[in-house]
Amino acid sequence: MKHLTILGSTGSIGVSTLEIVAAYPDRFRVVAMTAGRNLELFARQIKAFSPRIAVVAAQEDVPRLREMCSGVTVEILGGVEGLIAAATADETEMVVAAIVGAAGLVPTAAAIRAGKDIALANKETLVTAGHLFMNMVAEYGVKLYPVDSEHSAVFQSMEGHRSEDITRIILTASGGPFLNTPTEQLAGVTVRDALNHPNWSMGRKITIDSATMMNKGLEVLEARWLFGVPVEKIDVNIHPQSIIHSMVEYVDGCVIAQLGSPDMKAPIAYALSYPERVATGVKPLDLTALSGLTFFRPDREKFRCLGLAYRAIKDGESMPAVMNAANEIAVEAFLEGRLGFMQIAQVIERTMDAHEAHNLKSIEEVLLADRWGRDRAREICRGMVN
Ligand SMILES: NC(=O)C1=CN([C@@H]2O[C@H](COP(=O)(O)OP(=O)(O)OC[C@H]3O[C@@H](n4cnc5c(N)ncnc54)[C@H](OP(=O)(O)O)[C@@H]3O)[C@@H](O)[C@H]2O)C=CC1
Ligand SMILES: CC(=O)[C@@H](O)[C@H](O)COP(=O)(O)O
Numbered sequence: 001m002k003h004l005t006i007l008g009s010t011g012s013i014g015v016s017t018l019e020i021v022a023a024y025p026d027r028f029r030v031v032a033m034t035a036g037r038n039l040e041l042f043a044r045q046i047k048a049f050s051p052r053i054a055v056v057a058a059q060e061d062v063p064r065l066r067e068m069c070s071g072v073t074v075e076i077l078g079g080v081e082g083l084i085a086a087a088t089a090d091e092t093e094m095v096v097a098a099i100v101g102a103a104g105l106v107p108t109a110a111a112i113r114a115g116k117d118i119a120l121a122n123k124e125t126l127v128t129a130g131h132l133f134m135n136m137v138a139e140y141g142v143k144l145y146p147v148d149s150e151h152s153a154v155f156q157s158m159e160g161h162r163s164e165d166i167t168r169i170i171l172t173a174s175g176g177p178f179l180n181t182p183t184e185q186l187a188g189v190t191v192r193d194a195l196n197h198p199n200w201s202m203g204r205k206i207t208i209d210s211a212t213m214m215n216k217g218l219e220v221l222e223a224r225w226l227f228g229v230p231v232e233k234i235d236v237n238i239h240p241q242s243i244i245h246s247m248v249e250y251v252d253g254c255v256i257a258q259l260g261s262p263d264m265k266a267p268i269a270y271a272l273s274y275p276e277r278v279a280t281g282v283k284p285l286d287l288t289a290l291s292g293l294t295f296f297r298p299d300r301e302k303f304r305c306l307g308l309a310y311r312a313i314k315d316g317e318s319m320p321a322v323m324n325a326a327n328e329i330a331v332e333a334f335l336e337g338r339l340g341f342m343q344i345a346q347v348i349e350r351t352m353d354a355h356e357a358h359n360l361k362s363i364e365e366v367l368l369a370d371r372w373g374r375d376r377a378r379e380i381c382r383g384m385v386n
């Protein structure tokens with residue numbers, strides 16, 4: 001029996017994780033789970049999975065959740081302290097890090113320091129503080145399993161091989177809903193258009209990141225830290241079918257890939273049950289039913305966010321954290337109708353232009369850089385007319 005904490009149980013990854021837990025009650029037990037604002041779903045999850053601890057992000061939501069769960073034996077907590085309590089619960093062996101954005105940093109760091117293994121969906125932790133997280137993982141001797149589909153694919157393609165034999169990691173990208181939209185039409189696309197991902201059903205923030213291709217920029221950073229491979233050896237190929245989830249090329253010229261129907265239950269289950277595999281209900285792949293698998297290079301002029309991510313990688317130090325913060329603010333503004341699609345990249349670029357990269361020596365310093373990026377990006381957003 002593996003005891004789990006699920007950070008972000010009400011999200012897209014959280015819900016898929018709970019589907020796997022529900023299918024294997026003899027393998028997995030939820031000790032603690034956390035939510036943001038979706039109290040209705042969270043209350044239902046608490047009743048269905050009987051965690052010992054349930055945490056809402058906002059302290060002011062605690063009384064309402066307690067009322068919704070009256071009669072249920074569960075300790076309900078709130079705020080960052082509550083998230084840390086969930087992440088470090090005594091019985092927990094593995095923490096599924098599925099909060100969206102930099103809000104996942106503190107509880108994930110607390111989990112590592114408490115010696116918990118991590119199933120990592122929250123890519124923003126590695127984007128903003130990859131060097132610190134990887135050092136902590138080594139120092140506390142915990143295991144870090146990638147959940148992000150591309151990184152799970154790379155992880156699977158690396159098994160049994162030596163990382164020094166890798167010549168290239170090839171991350172695949174769907175290209176998002178605007179892959180074939182002419183650049184001059186991008187300024188006029190709507191939130192609804194941008195949320196219409198061709199292959200994956202995901203939370204709103206990552207779906208917009210896929211539309212701008214910032215998601216792939218974040219994933220290059222994530223891969224760089226997870227696998228310790230220099231960025232020069234990480235390529236991005238557009239692969240509109242999202243069937244090959246990523247590939248690894250070795251010195252002998254062999255390329256190993258992982259394929260499957262696009263469904264996050266597969267990489268989540270692998271992270272939870274590693275090294276075993278369990279049935280997930282993911283649709284079996286019928287290659288003969290596909291009209292073809294295609295690949296080409298991304299257009300960094302059209303998808304400016306991808307270019308900005310490469311710039312942040314080059315600048316290094318605090319720049320990725322600031323870029324990530326500006327992206328979170330710009331995506332939120334776009335989703336709320338305060339910014340046009342093309343203005344997302346403008347806000348990020350102007351925030352980065354205003355920032356002088358500096359060394360980040362602790363999670364506290366990362367949080368300061370994150371705060372700086374958010375404040376500056378908000379100012380820039382306010383000065384823009386949609
Ligand atoms: N969805 C996917 O297929 C994939 C996701 N990822 C990554 O996984 C992470 C989660 O993505 P996804 O599940 O799509 O996101 P969702 O938006 O669907 O879910 C996010 C979760 O985080 C909670 N949350 C939001 N803000 C806060 C906060 N400030 N403090 C605490 N909890 C908060 C939400 O609570 P509530 O809903 O109750 O407000 C929800 O439980 C992201 O980092 C994403 O990049 C990676 C690969 C694939
Ligand atoms: C499912 C997953 O891992 C997402 O990160 C996915 O990769 C998004 O698709 P894009 O390739 O369009 O960014």
Ligand SMILES: [Mn+2]
Nearest residue numbers: 148149150219
């Ligand atoms: Mn991904």
